[in-house]
Amino acid sequence: MKKEDCFYLGKIVKKYSFKGELLAKLDTDEPDLYDNLDAIFLDLRGNLVPFFIEASQLHKSDLLRLKFEDVDTEADADALIKTELYLPLKLLPKLEGNKFYFHEVIGFVIEDKNYGTVGTLSGINDSTAQSLFEINKNGVEILIPMNDEFIVKVDRDNKTIIVETPEGLIDLYISPS
Template sequence: MRKEDCFYVGTIVNKFSFKGELLVKLDTDEPETFLEMESVFIAIGKKLVPFFISSSQLHKSMLLRVKFEDVEDEAAAEALLKKELYLPLSFLPPLEGNKFYYHEVIGFKMIDEVHGDIGIIEYINDSTSQVLFEVQKGDRQLLIPLNDHFIKKVDRENKEIHVATPEGLVELYLS
């Protein structure tokens, strides 16, 4: 399994018991959706290694308490601290309307209601305080805030996102 074919679930942040249980900080608004997982991939070095889950339960809202098969003691659990968990993209439920997964809209055309076609979404940068669409128009890159108020329509069939950008933003890049 390749990381490109997966989505990030969370990171193992702490040991829970001397029997090998671990706490995972989940990257989700709905942690209960991860209670039924049978297995996950853990990033070890440059590889994704499958681990089977023998039990899991929510712990203090955003943490998942997990017991992996074959992780029987503190030393085995210690080796997994700070490791990231992944699941295949096929596990994501389909979204409808104007909701979307970041990976889903890469390659979509961005259509502004005033300026028309303003380019192709190349990347979504979520490492800044404001999540940004990185849109390529010819040799220029536009940085458009990912804001629910700007997004008017996600057209999956035609691979387009229709937006209403703030006045002056597109001109800043294309003039």
Template sequence: MTKDQCFYLGHIVSKFSFKGELQIKLDTDEPGLYQNLESIFVDYRNKLIPFFIEKSNLQKSNLLRVKLEEVDEEADADDLLKRDVYLPLSQLPKLGENQFYYHEIIDYRAVDETHGEIGSIKFVNDQTMQALFFIDFNGKEIIIPVNDRFIQKVDKEEKTIYFKTPEGLIDMYLED
């Protein structure tokens, strides 16, 4: 299993007990979907290593407490701290018509109601307070906030997202 066949689920943030239990901070809007997992992949020295889950319990809103098979001591748990956790893409929940996962819209065409086609989506930065679409328009970069008010339609068949952006937003990127 490679990272491009998986999605990022979260990060191992702490130990829970002296018996190898760990807490994973889930990066999801719906943590309850992941409380009964059978297994996870842990990024260990740039390789995804599968671990089977003996038991899990959702703590607070987005902390998943897990007991992994063969992680029975504090030293074993220490070795897994601060590592990223992944699941296969096949385990992503299905989305509604106008919903999307950031990884699936890369290279989608971006069409604005006023400006027409404004390029293709190169990536989505979700590491900021506001997630942002980064769009390449003939070598110029256009940045549009990921905001439901700006997205008119997501056409997955045509691989196109239709935008209605605020007046002047796109113009400021097209000016020399």
């Protein structure tokens, strides 16, 4: 399994018991969706390795308590702390309406209600306080905040996101030289 075929689910943060149980912090708004998994991929030195789950249960709402097969001691568990967890993309719940996963909208065309076609979504920058659409328009990068008030419609059928940005925002990037 390749990392690009998977999504990041979370990270193992600490041991739970002396029997090899671990606690994982999940990166999701709906942790209960991942309570009954049979297996999960762990990123071990850049390789995704499947681990089979003997038992799992939610712990304090956003932590998942995991007991893996063949992880039976504290030493076994210690070796897995800070390991990232991944699942295949096909296990992501389907989103509808204007909700979307970042990976699913890369390549969509961004259209502004007032400006017209802005360009193609080349990436999403989520390293800032507010996530940004990174749009390529003929080699020029345009950044638009991913603000719910700006997103009018996500049209999956036509691979288009319609936005309505404040007047002049797009012009900041495409000013005549």
